[in-house]
Amino acid sequence: MTRRTALNPKLSGRHNRSIVCEQILRDPGISRSEIAERIGLTRAALSHILVNLIDEGLVVESKRVEDSGRAGPKSVSLTINPGFGRVVSVNIGHFTVTAAVFLSDGTRIAKATTAHRCAFPFDASINPIVCDLIDAVAHQTANRGGLLIGIGVGAPGYFVKVDPGRADERSDPGHRLYDWNALGTIPEIERRFGVPVTAGNCTDFAAVAESWRGAGRNVDRFVLYSVGLGVGSAFVDGGRLFAGRSGVSGEIGHTIAEIGGRECYCGNRGCLETYASLGNLLPALDHGYFRWVSDIDYERTINDIRVILEAAEKGEPGATITVEKVARYVAIGAVTLVNLFAPDKLILTPNELGVTNIDVVVEHVKHLVRKMAFRSLNGRVDVVAAERPEDPELEGAFVRMMEHIFRENEKKA
Numbered sequence: 323m324t325r326r327t328a329l330n331p332k333l334s335g336r337h338n339r340s341i342v343c344e345q346i347l348r349d350p351g352i353s354r355s356e357i358a359e360r361i362g363l364t365r366a367a368l369s370h371i372l373v374n375l376i377d378e379g380l381v382v383e384s385k386r387v388e389d390s391g392r393a394g395p396k397s398v399s400l401t402i403n404p405g406f407g408r409v410v411s412v413n414i415g416h417f418t419v420t421a422a423v424f425l426s427d428g429t430r431i432a433k434a435t436t437a438h439r440c441a442f443p444f445d446a447s448i449n450p451i452v453c454d455l456i457d458a459v460a461h462q463t464a465n466r467g468g469l470l471i472g473i474g475v476g477a478p479g480y481f482v483k484v485d486p487g488r489a490d491e492r493s494d495p496g497h498r499l500y501d502w503n504a505l506g507t508i509p510e511i512e513r514r515f516g517v518p519v520t521a522g523n524c525t526d527f528a529a530v531a532e533s534w535r536g537a538g539r540n541v542d543r544f545v546l547y548s549v550g551l552g553v554g555s556a557f558v559d560g561g562r563l564f565a566g567r568s569g570v571s572g573e574i575g576h577t578i579a580e581i582g583g584r585e586c587y588c589g590n591r592g593c594l595e596t597y598a599s600l601g602n603l604l605p606a607l608d609h610g611y612f613r614w615v616s617d618i619d620y621e622r623t624i625n626d627i628r629v630i631l632e633a634a635e636k637g638e639p640g641a642t643i644t645v646e647k648v649a650r651y652v653a654i655g656a657v658t659l660v661n662l663f664a665p666d667k668l669i670l671t672p673n674e675l676g677v678t679n680i681d682v683v684v685e686h687v688k689h690l691v692r693k694m695a696f697r698s699l700n701g702r703v704d705v706v707a708a709e710r711p712e713d714p715e716l717e718g719a720f721v722r723m724m725e726h727i728f729r730e731n732e733k734k735a
């Protein structure tokens with residue numbers, strides 16, 4: 323039973339405002355008593371917080387339709403006010419930049435994608451492409467949902483916050499995971515739009531999205547295993563993302579699968595990503611997808627991969643053999659993640675392949691995890707496909723931005 327005090331004893335008093343907002347964003351229509359029960363606040367303490375949040379226009383209260391005419395604690399529902407402001411989310415991919423506009427309650431009202439031909443690895447020429455797309459979607463929605471209140475940016479690689487005395491961590495030319503600090507992308511967005519910007523790894527954001535509205539909802543510990551063109555992972559424990567030092571963690575794609583194996587763009591050889599990328603399903607891309615990255619026809623590549631996966635799903639022998647070969651490497655990463663984190667769930671998401679049916683890969687992984695994972699974990703880890711395959715990075719970036727806004731709003735209170 324939850325012990326109730328005026329304020330949650332685990333948290334500082336003011337911090338409760340953010341927690342209340344996060345609960346409402348997570349569960350639109352939640353009642354006062356449900357929030358109070360869930361986070362261990364007294365009704366009086368919660369009422370005090372809500373009076374202010376409603377007064378500031380961040381939260382709105384309305385009668386629940388099914389409960390109308392019935393007085394009581396569950397008769398009123400709470401939502402984040404969609405008119406509080408708009409958030410633009412951006413995802414920078416290997417071939418495209420996608421942006422979406424969300425109202426502050428999480429309703430998506432616009433989306434646009436632009437292809438880019440920026441050579442790999444990226445340089446600062448990507449920055450104006452990103453800024454112009456943000457500008458376009460922000461203008462397109464200018465008449466809806468109030469002012470622009472923030473921008474969330476997701477991308478592969480990392481956004482390290484470097485201590486001044488540790489410049490050596492900033493950028494290592496021999497180790498070429500994307501370092502967005504070196505490209506100055508975020509300061510440029512901040513300068514141009516004059517609103518707060520939160521940035522993070524796209525796989526981390528996909529995990530946030532699965533936790534918000536997908537297969538990770540109400541799951542205590544899960545690993546998001548992102549296997550599409552790139553390979554990465556993110557670990558969520560107790561609703562919180564494991565960040566690691568400086569925010570760099572979960573790079574399962576750059577663990578070694580073959581000593582002295584294929585050259586990887588990160589500077590090493592034999593990285594899992596060079597074998598487990600679903601780009602390897604295509605003969606033209608086998609032996610190292612990333613060598614071809616600037617030359618390939620993106621849409622055709624994605625389509626060709628989908629065709630092979632569909633054929634394997636139908637049991638076509640050639641496609642089945644091809645998928646099994648790549649899925650074995652995908653499973654090596656899955657078994658490693660399961661043994662390292664012992665999660666309740668392992669959620670596979672196809673990253674840049676978008677809405678692609680990867681069930682046939684999930685089935686192989688499920689089988690091999692059962693066979694190869696540490697015995698005491700066998701049968702206890704649920705291996706599933708993601709439920710938010712379409713732009714989870716954009717949803718995760720939105721949620722992160724709103725959490726930032728909730729904290730900032732709390733400071734002003």
Ligand SMILES: [Zn+2]
Pocket residue numbers: 575576586587588589590593595
């Ligand atoms: Zn690598």
